[in-house]
Amino acid sequence: MKNIKPKLIRLFKGGYCTPQIARIAKTINEPSATLHYNIKKLENEGAIKTYKAVFDYKKIDEGFCAYVLIAFSPAEYSTPERIARALSKHKEVESVDLITGDWELIIKVRTKDQDEYYNFLRNVISREHGLQKTKSMISLKQFKTEFISL
Amino acid sequence: MKNIKPKLIRLFKGGYCTPQIARIAKTINEPSATLHYNIKKLENEGAIKTYKAVFDYKKIDEGFCAYVLIAFSPAEYSTPERIARALSKHKEVESVDLITGDWELIIKVRTKDQDEYYNFLRNVISREHGLQKTKSMISLKQFKTEFISL
DNA sequence: GTATCTATCTGAACTAGGTTCAAATTTTGA
DNA sequence: TCAAAATTTGAACCTAGTTCAGATAGATAC
Numbered sequence: 001m002k003n004i005k006p007k008l009i010r011l012f013k014g015g016y017c018t019p020q021i022a023r024i025a026k027t028i029n030e031p032s033a034t035l036h037y038n039i040k041k042l043e044n045e046g047a048i049k050t051y052k053a054v055f056d057y058k059k060i061d062e063g064f065c066a067y068v069l070i071a072f073s074p075a076e077y078s079t080p081e082r083i084a085r086a087l088s089k090h091k092e093v094e095s096v097d098l099i100t101g102d103w104e105l106i107i108k109v110r111t112k113d114q115d116e117y118y119n120f121l122r123n124v125i126s127r128e129h130g131l132q133k134t135k136s137m138i139s140l141k142q143f144k145t146e147f148i149s150l
Numbered sequence: 151m152k153n154i155k156p157k158l159i160r161l162f163k164g165g166y167c168t169p170q171i172a173r174i175a176k177t178i179n180e181p182s183a184t185l186h187y188n189i190k191k192l193e194n195e196g197a198i199k200t201y202k203a204v205f206d207y208k209k210i211d212e213g214f215c216a217y218v219l220i221a222f223s224p225a226e227y228s229t230p231e232r233i234a235r236a237l238s239k240h241k242e243v244e245s246v247d248l249i250t251g252d253w254e255l256i257i258k259v260r261t262k263d264q265d266e267y268y269n270f271l272r273n274v275i276s277r278e279h280g281l282q283k284t285k286s287m288i289s290l291k292q293f294k295t296e297f298i299s300l
Numbered sequence: 301g302t303a304t305c306t307a308t309c310t311g312a313a314c315t316a317g318g319t320t321c322a323a324a325t326t327t328t329g330a
Numbered sequence: 331t332c333a334a335a336a337t338t339t340g341a342a343c344c345t346a347g348t349t350c351a352g353a354t355a356g357a358t359a360c
Contacts, residue, residue: 096293143246
């Protein structure tokens, strides 16, 4: 057994998919060549970043999900970008946004379970310099993600 | 001019894409037929929900993004599901999660601009019965979304 | 208003690559 | 240890993505 599943998940998470032109052609009743032209235009404009898969995360050992609010220490107010980009690099991190209000950053994190989430907080969040305070909001139930209803 | 762009965006947001088996085959050096078998298995298990596009949202008139925290009024504590599902139906809503902590729901919303966001709050959030309080956290800069770095 | 240039649309031919199938191999669990 | 089930794979097949050149529509300038 070659255990190809984890490789597929890794690749599909960020790309390795492509439009189904023929199916779209039937759906909206337009010629394939016309759709091809319009899709390539969107890609060349950079409007489409990638084509990827959306998973039922419970079924791929990423059933635990949390939003983490982060506040910087005063010394780091000037370099939120550095921290945001550092956090973005981790595979567990689905999204990173700089926000208005009482907190500076909100990130969405997916792990296998609470134990792995604890490790993530300890090994990634805590070790990042310049963080003053964090607050976890743990997802009890996900109704929609990445525009896909569950 | 047929103005196909909005139709493509609508379709690609939720699906109408498919895996690139040949490219994966080259990348991880496995036969196409083997990959096909493993991918179909993931699909049949329900591990893969769909294949879809990720956009540069600034370029498709969805540049404004906000997270909304929502608290229910006491009378609605027993039916958070109804409200969560109702909110999920709106095209502006990227995600909906029931969470622990001071708030009950967190939703991520994308609109063209602040004006459209205001309309969304007024027409969708305010009209939903059973909400006690909301708090918007507006995204000033997005570093990563849907696992895709920007 | 019309001429010219550019962008978009489209059918047809071409080609890449997804799918099927049957046989071989590996894994499972009785 | 053996039989059933799951996985792997090459080869043939066929769906569907891509290319291209001509047609059409839209934009710009005079």
